[in-house]
Amino acid sequence: MSTAERAALADYTTLRVGGSTNLTRTTSEDELVDAVQSAEDAGDAILLLGGGSNLVVSDDGFPGTTIGIGHTGIDAQESADRVTVRVAAGESWDELVARAVEAGWSGLEAMSGIPGLVGATPIQNVGAYGAETSDVLISVDVWDRQRHERRTLSAAECGFGYRSSIFKYAHRYVVLAVTFELARSEQSAPVRYAELARTLGVTAGESAPLGAVREAVLGLRGGKGMVLDAADHDTWSAGSFFTNPILPAIALPEGAPTYPADDGMVKTSAAWLIEHAGFHKGFGNDRAALSSKHTLAITNRGSASTADIVELAREIRDEVRGTFGIELHPEPLLIGCSL
Structure with missing residues (x-):
């Protein structure tokens, strides 16, 4: 009850x-x-x-x-080469990834170590190391608050974009469960992210054993303070605080990294912008500071208030905007507060 x-x-x-x-x-x-x-x-x-x-x-x-x-449950239907997995919204995301790797279900492994529950993954179109939820999601079961009924929305109806979906800013839908289609394979999906490929010793676009990919991702995330650890204040964060900007190439400062995006745009690194605007790892004070491992995470050093976190985020946003003319947007949801 x-x-x-x-x-x-x-x-x-x-x-x-x-x-x-x-x-x-x-x-x-x-x-x-x-x-x-x-x-x-x-x-x-x-x-x-x-x-x-x-x-x-x-x-x-x-x-x-x-x-x-808090509701849980995983229902898997396997065929010769595919598996369809319906997962309740209250299941731990990383526990699902670990189970998939152990079972030989390929497609989630690059998203190892991401905190939170499965129900949140379509809201943000959660992703990491070149993989996104939308790559493998086929439907979302929801409660439609407007129509007062349960519905199943296809991936195409979810309006997925970079760290966004129809669920993120509207309050119409409550995610009840998510269904994924994964490959039955001991090999990963193609490794798209250069840093991960280098760590695995493969070329971008090649595959690697599922367990090796998960281990490599957990190592990379851990080195950036992105795996939760109650004893490590660098992990007292909301992960990446700002999304990577997507802009016309002409708007980027010289030397900024670029990655292809849709509609002729390019994505650049929010961390690069933050660092080149003068903020270093550990910048802040003994209440709120950038992680000592990664400049994209704003962390609670033990006694921070929300006001402390927001003040630091606002300072960074304003300095990046003043230096480069580029607006950084927060990735987490801000409830009752704003930059």
Whole structure:
């Protein structure tokens, strides 16, 4: 059964900041739908809480109802060369990746070590090391708050883009489960990311054993403070705080790295812009600072408030804009606060 309590959101987010809220925990799809409907009937604003790895919540907390997503379950249907896997929104993403690697299901391995729950992955079109959720996602089961019914949306209906989807800024849909189609193979999907390819000793576009790819990705992420560790303040973050800008090539400063994007645009590195605007690893103070391992992560050094995190993010954003004329946009969802 669902349970309700008053809770500090700092206890449920990887940045470990955020004020209090009325928290309802759910453990089944039906409980989740009922909790959403009850909050709507009461006229409450709703915040859906998964792993808390992509949230920056105001020090004032969330004034409505926060609903914790806790239902789990994995249903796999295998054929000779493919496997279709329906995964409940409350499953741990990295535990799913680990299971896929062990079972010989290819397609998720480059996204090892990403914190959070499966239900969040289509919202952000989560990705890393050249792979994205949308590469292998075939449908999303949702509760449609507008039509008050369960629906299944195809990948084409999800409006996926770079770290975006129809789910990210609209509140119409509640993700209940995600279905992926993976290859049955002990070899990975083609390795697209140059740093990962070098680590594996393969050429970009080649494959490698699933276990080797997962081990390499976890090593790379760990070296950047991107694998959660309660003892390491470099991991008290929301991951990459800013998305990599996608711009016309003519708008890029000299020397900035470029990667092909859609519609003749190019993607550049937010970390490069931050560093060349004068910010170094560890920049900040003893409350909020850039990670000592990666300039794209803003971290809580142990006693930061949301205001501290936002102040540092705003300083970085403004300096990059002033230096290069390029606007950085936050990747996590900002709840009750803004830059």
